[in-house]
Amino acid sequence: MPDARREDLGRMLRAWRMARDPGLLPDPVPFRGHRSYLTQLDMALLLGVSERWYRALERGEDRGYAREMIAGVARILDLSAHQARALYRGTGHQPPRQRDAAARPDAALLDLLDLLHQQRRVSWICDQAWDVVAANAVAARHCPWLAHPDANAMTWAFSPEARYQLRDWDTKWAAPLLGRLRLAWQRWPDNGRLDEVVRTVRREPGVAELWDRTADDRGAADDGPRPMYFPLVAPDPVDVRITAYGRFGDTALRWLVLTPVDPSVTFP
CATH class of the missing domain: 3.30.450.180 (Beta-Lactamase)
Structure with a gap:
């Protein structure tokens, strides 16, 4: 069961995703039509995981997400340093060292x-x-x-x-x-x-x-x-x-x- 802290991180992650303009991504998003936000399916396809697996992250479920997946989320959503650190720590990872x-x-x-x-x-x-x-x-x-x-x-x-x-x-x-x-x-x-x-x-x-x-x-x-x-x-x-x-x-x-x-x- 998700705990309160992970659920709150999931809510923040969902807000960050909805605020991300697909037109600003370096790669085209594999969807039809015109939208001003990324869907959970978009994220899953860009990360190379199932939609169910990504949805669990936003639900606050603790599934031992790979560090590479978390790095991909931070990159795709163009998270700030503070947001990325919260995501890393909230999923059980040490934030990467800043270059x-x-x-x-x-x-x-x-x-x-x-x-x-x-x-x-x-x-x-x-x-x-x-x-x-x-x-x-x-x-x-x-x-x-x-x-x-x-x-x-x-x-x-x-x-x-x-x-x-x-x-x-x-x-x-x-x-x-x-x-x-x-x-x-x-x-x-x-x-x-x-x-x-x-x-x-x-x-x-x-x-x-x-x-x-x-x-x-x-x-x-x-x-x-x-x-x-x-x-x-x-x-x-x-x-x-x-x-x-x-x-x-x-x-x-x-x-x-x-x-x-x-x-x-x-x-x-």
Whole structure:
């Protein structure tokens, strides 16, 4: 049975949903007609869960909702920091740590975020240590790890879980990514967070040996296409290119976009 606190959180969540304009979402909402609010079915479809499961959240039922689902709700409804913290804590989760860049966005970053959310491809923004500052809805759907609190592109890419989605990991992904990581490590020696990321990556199975073995790797295939598996896109791996963009004269942030080599491949 829902308790009074959870029921009240459900009422607030319902009000936040009804106040959210579907036209402001980065992704189109799969419904017919014109409405000025999101329905429970809209939320369920955008989150990839059943309508019954989402409805239970608004009813205040304690069903052990995944942190990723709560992160998705906060993102879709564009909750403020205070609202998001209440939602996380009310569903039994610790709120994510605020990133400095995300907490105090300047005008240039806001422009970058606007472009990010217009993208119909997997797209995210990282800082120098590859901590994920922001990810668009397409990225959260096809690479859910990007929506995790404290997500880091490098620590994920060298984790055992990543090697399922990053196909031909040993030959196509590992060496070029290590090359990027170690050059950044040398370039920004005072970045303590980057040093922590390097230590974490090198502790992953087989990475320390690979690190030593690829010290002289020039990364000839660094910009070549690489296969990734997207179960919602195709039954077989899709070749993608990774393109990085940045603000003029600023190395603090980079915007990354995954583009399928085959132009007929799209991300639903």
